[in-house]
Amino acid sequence: MQILMALLSGLLFGVGLIVSGMTDPAKVIGFLDIGGRWDPSLAFVMLGAIAAGFIGFRLARQREQSLLGEEMHLPTARRIDRRLILGAIVFGAGWGLAGFCPGPALASLLSAGIKPAIFTAAMLGGMAVFELIERLPQARR
Amino acid sequence: MIIDWAAFTPWKSLIGGLLIGLGAAVFVLFNGRVAGISGIVGGLLRPARGGMAWRIAFLAGLVAAPLAYGLAGALPPVRIDADGGTLIAAGLLVGFGSRYGSGCTSGHGVCGIARLSPRSMAATAAFMLSGFGTVYVLRHMM
Numbered sequence: 001m002q003i004l005m006a007l008l009s010g011l012l013f014g015v016g017l018i019v020s021g022m023t024d025p026a027k028v029i030g031f032l033d034i035g036g037r038w039d040p041s042l043a044f045v046m047l048g049a050i051a052a053g054f055i056g057f058r059l060a061r062q063r064e065q066s067l068l069g070e071e072m073h074l075p076t077a078r079r080i081d082r083r084l085i086l087g088a089i090v091f092g093a094g095w096g097l098a099g100f101c102p103g104p105a106l107a108s109l110l111s112a113g114i115k116p117a118i119f120t121a122a123m124l125g126g127m128a129v130f131e132l133i134e135r136l137p138q139a140r141r
Numbered sequence: 142m143i144i145d146w147a148a149f150t151p152w153k154s155l156i157g158g159l160l161i162g163l164g165a166a167v168f169v170l171f172n173g174r175v176a177g178i179s180g181i182v183g184g185l186l187r188p189a190r191g192g193m194a195w196r197i198a199f200l201a202g203l204v205a206a207p208l209a210y211g212l213a214g215a216l217p218p219v220r221i222d223a224d225g226g227t228l229i230a231a232g233l234l235v236g237f238g239s240r241y242g243s244g245c246t247s248g249h250g251v252c253g254i255a256r257l258s259p260r261s262m263a264a265t266a267a268f269m270l271s272g273f274g275t276v277y278v279l280r281h282m283m
Contacts, residue, residue, distance in 0.1 A: 002171075002172055002194075002195060003194055003195060003198045004198075005167065005168070005171040005172055006168065006172055006174075006194075006195040006196075006198035006199040006202070007198040007199065007201055007202040008167065008202060009164045009165070009167045009168035009171070009172065009176060009199055009202065010164070010168075010198065010199035010200060010201065010202025010203040010204075010205075010206075011164075011202035011203070011205060011206055011209055012160055012161075012163055012164030012167060012202075013160075013161055013164030013165065013168075013176055013199075013202070013203060013206075013247075014164075014202060014203040014204070014205070014206025014207075014209075015160055015206045015209055015210050016157045016158065016159070016160030016161035016162075016163070016164055017157065017161060017203075017206065018157070018206055018207060018210045018216065018217065019153060019156055019157030019160060019210075020153065020154045020156070020157020020158050020160075020161065021150055021153060021154055021157065021217065022157070022161075023207075023217070023219055024217060024218055024219050024220055025219070025220060025221050025222070025223070026218075026220035026221075026222060027148065027220075029222075029276055030145060030148055032272045032273055032275070032276040033276045033277070033280055034142055034273050034276075034277070035142070035276075035277045035280065035281045036143070036280055036281065037143050037144075037145035037148075038142050038143065038144055038145055039144075039145045039148040039149055040144065040149060040151075041148070041149055041150045041151060041153075041154040042154065044150075044151045044152075044154035044155040044158060045154045045155070045157055045158035045161065046158060046250065046251070046254075047155060047158060048154070048155040048156065048157065048158020048159040048160075048161070048162060049158040049159070049161040049162040049165070049250075049251040049255070050158075050162065050251060050254050050255045051158075051159065051162060052158075052159045052160075052161070052162025052163045052165070052166055052255075053161075053162040053165045053166055053251055053252055053254075053255030053256075054162075054255045054257075055166060056162065056163075056165060056166020056167070056169050056170055056255070057166070057169060057252070057255050057256045059166075059170060060166075060169040060170055060173070061256075063170075065173070066169075066170060066171055066172055066173035067170050067171045068171050068172065068173075070171075070172055070173040070174075071173055072169075072173040073173050073174050073175065074169075074173075074175065074256070075175060075243075075253075075256075075258070077243065077260060078258075078259070078260055079260065080259065080260050080263045083241060083242065083243075084242050084243060084260060084263065084264050084267075085242070085263065085264070085267045086241065086242065087237075087238045087239065087240070087241030087242020087243065087264075088238065088242040088249070088263075088264040088265075088267035088268040088271065089238070089242075089267050089268065089270075089271040090234050090237060090238030090241065090242070090271075091234065091235055091238030091239045091242055091245055091268050091271070092238070092267065092268030092269065092270065092271025092272040092274075092275065093234050093238070093271050093272070093274075093275045094230070094231040094232065094233070094234025094235035094236075094238060095231075095235060095246070095268065095271075095272045095275075096271065096272040096273070096274070096275030096276045096279070097223065097227055097230060097231035097234065097275055097279070098221070098223040098227055098228050098231035098232070099221070099222075099223070100221075100228075100231060100232075100235065101178075101235060101239075101245050101246040101247075102178040102179045102182060102235065102239060102245050102246075102247070103178040103203065103245075103246065103247050105232075106178065106182075106200060106203045106204050107203050107204065107206045107207065108207070108219050109204050110204060110205070110207050110208060111207035111211075111216050111219060112219035112221065115221045115223070115228055116219075116221075118225055118228045118229060118232070119228045119229075119231060119232040119235075120232065121232065122228065122229040122230075122231070122232025122233050122236065123182075123232040123233070123235050123236035124182070124186070124232075124236060125232065125233055125236060126232060126233040126234065126235060126236020126237035126238070126240070127179070127182065127183045127186055127236040127237065127239075127240050128186060128236075129233070129236070129237050130183070130236070130237050130240035130241055131183075131186050131187065131240075
């Protein structure tokens with residue numbers, strides 16, 4: 001059941017990405033191009049996603065366990081540090097460069113030829129570099 | 142700033158956004174997990190942490206989304222202007238940055254803001270500004 005609900009959640013999330021326009025990098029870049037012809041659509045994606053998510057997380061916070069009896073794994077980190085901001089800046093640069101972020105790239109793998117696969121392979125490479133650096137003793141915090 | 146009214150799709154984007162949020166809500170309510178895509182993918186590279194099955198199931202749903210959507214109608218276009226080299230550079234930055242900053246558009250931008258987390262709001266502001274800046278430099282300064 002836990003596996004089935006994870007599959008369903010991923011499917012809903014992915015269909016939402018397609019419906020919203022997030023899987024079309026040209027549209028994403030149209031949103032990020034505030035100096036050119038700006039397409040504000042993605043602000044509406046955020047609005048819808050945050051509204052629905054807000055209700056979900058509010059209900060989740062009142063629970064000790066999930067509806068399937070799983071432990072609640074909600075983030076506990078609160079510190080706004082250099083790592084958070086630097087990582088976000090690097091992420092944003094990559095997002096602006098090609099118009100892809102992780103979810104939409106995965107949700108385009110089966111429908112948009114080789115390009116999402118190239119991006120996804122490089123993304124896994126970037127994550128692997130992170131794992132390697134994390135395991136170096138001097139980089140540990 | 143000129144608004145591109147021809148490309149503007151407020152309703153589709155709002156409905157798509159609601160579905161994204163619904164996916165995240167179902168996931169946290171039933172599985173007790175945050176639908177942060179970079180964290181879910183990144184966790185696959187840390188086998189010691191366990192919990193492979195739910196990660197693979199969630200990602201399988203995400204990857205299968207165009208198949209499900211295709212049953213209902215024609216898929217919208219995926220217009221990728223970036224060439225191979227740009228895609229590789231972008232992927233490396235997205236992969237490393239999302240892990241180093243503990244989240245991406247989904248984990249910080251959707252779930253984090255929906256949890257009213259100040260940390261995620263700061264990260265979202267940072268990656269949006271960085272994205273705006275990157276596109277500005279690429280489109281208007283080069």
